[in-house]
Amino acid sequence: MTTQAMTAGRAPMPGMKVYNLKLGMWIFLLSEVMFFTGLIGSYVILRFAHPEQFAEPGQVLNINLTAFNTFLLICSSVTMVKAYAAIQQGDQQGLKNWLLATIVIGASFVGVQVYEYIALAGEGFVPMADAYHAVGRHMPHDGPAIGGQLYGSTFYTMTGFHGTHVSIGVLCLCFTYWRAAKGAYTADSLGGVEIMGLYWHFVDLVWIILFTIVYLI
Amino acid sequence: MSTGEAHKPPPYMLVWFGLFALTIVEVYYATVTSIPKIWLAIGLMAMAFYKAYLVAVYYMHLKWEPKRLWLLVASPIPLIMILIFVVLNEIFVP
Numbered sequence: 592m593t594t595q596a597m598t599a600g601r602a603p604m605p606g607m608k609v610y611n612l613k614l615g616m617w618i619f620l621l622s623e624v625m626f627f628t629g630l631i632g633s634y635v636i637l638r639f640a641h642p643e644q645f646a647e648p649g650q651v652l653n654i655n656l657t658a659f660n661t662f663l664l665i666c667s668s669v670t671m672v673k674a675y676a677a678i679q680q681g682d683q684q685g686l687k688n689w690l691l692a693t694i695v696i697g698a699s700f701v702g703v704q705v706y707e708y709i710a711l712a713g714e715g716f717v718p719m720a721d722a723y724h725a726v727g728r729h730m731p732h733d734g735p736a737i738g739g740q741l742y743g744s745t746f747y748t749m750t751g752f753h754g755t756h757v758s759i760g761v762l763c764l765c766f767t768y769w770r771a772a773k774g775a776y777t778a779d780s781l782g783g784v785e786i787m788g789l790y791w792h793f794v795d796l797v798w799i800i801l802f803t804i805v806y807l808i
Numbered sequence: 809m810s811t812g813e814a815h816k817p818p819p820y821m822l823v824w825f826g827l828f829a830l831t832i833v834e835v836y837y838a839t840v841t842s843i844p845k846i847w848l849a850i851g852l853m854a855m856a857f858y859k860a861y862l863v864a865v866y867y868m869h870l871k872w873e874p875k876r877l878w879l880l881v882a883s884p885i886p887l888i889m890i891l892i893f894v895v896l897n898e899i900f901v902p
Contacts (some may be wrong), residue, residue, distance in 0.1 A: 621881065624884045625887065632895050639900075648839070658832075662828065662831060665824060665828060672866075795867075803856035807834060807838035
């Protein structure tokens with residue numbers, strides 16, 4: 592740790608041996624773990640208790656579209672970490688380029704999710720619908736009804752909260768980019784980029800779990 | 809990294825490729841293969857947790873963090889296990 596880093600607020604604190612800003616972000620992320628665990632736990636208990644209200648994977652939800660969205664988020668994680676690696680080397684232009692790529696890919700993820708919601712709503716899959724006669728991915732439109740209120744409610748709650756986190760992340764990334772454009776970050780003062788990265792990777796991590804539980808199982 | 813100690817550059821692109829490949833395997837496993845639901849769920853969750861582990865260790869740099877931070881990060885796991893088992897107990901115990 593250099594003297595400049597010490598003065599830039601990144602001196603490791605006694606105890607946890609990480610600087611305060613990072614420790615605070617980790618504690619916030621742990622509270623987020625419990626938040627999403629509560630949502631996922633609710634989904635699991637409702638799905639086990641009322642299996643007749645939930646459709647099989649692929650019956651209602653478009654797995655291929657969401658797999659593409661998962662790919663987008665994975666790509667945004669690598670661009671974010673590349674931004675961090677760039678500023679570690681003191682590469683200001685690299686930091687801005689990789690941050691911009693992360694913003695574009697993150698916004699694309701949100702865009703695809705909005706498109707998915709619109710398409711699902713158009714097929715009759717809305718949060719409080721009793722049953723979905725209009726689903727058509729593997730079912731005829733006049734086929735038997737699938738699902739119930741619980742499926743729509745839990746699906747939109749979990750993916751909606753995650754989408755909100757991604758949207759907030761994109762806004763924070765824009766702020767980080769603005770600061771980077773002003774030259775606020777250097778190889779010795781990169782705490783803001785690291786903290787932003789921790790949040791963004793956490794959002795990616797949560798989606799990895801949600802994608803599996805909601806779309807594939 | 810965060811601890812100020814020098815180390816080899818992390819294999820970011822290799823991890824990205826691993827995440828990408830595992831996602832394809834997951835989708836194939838879930839949609840193409842026809843195996844019992846329980847094994848499907850176990851396999852998919854194992855792959856998902858491994859992907860989450862890769863993100864946490866390499867992209868969130870936990871691999872290079874002090875052990876005390878590892879302990880802090882692991883602290884919700886017992887709480888999660890309690891929540892899951894209480895929830896499952898609600899479902900399966902009459």
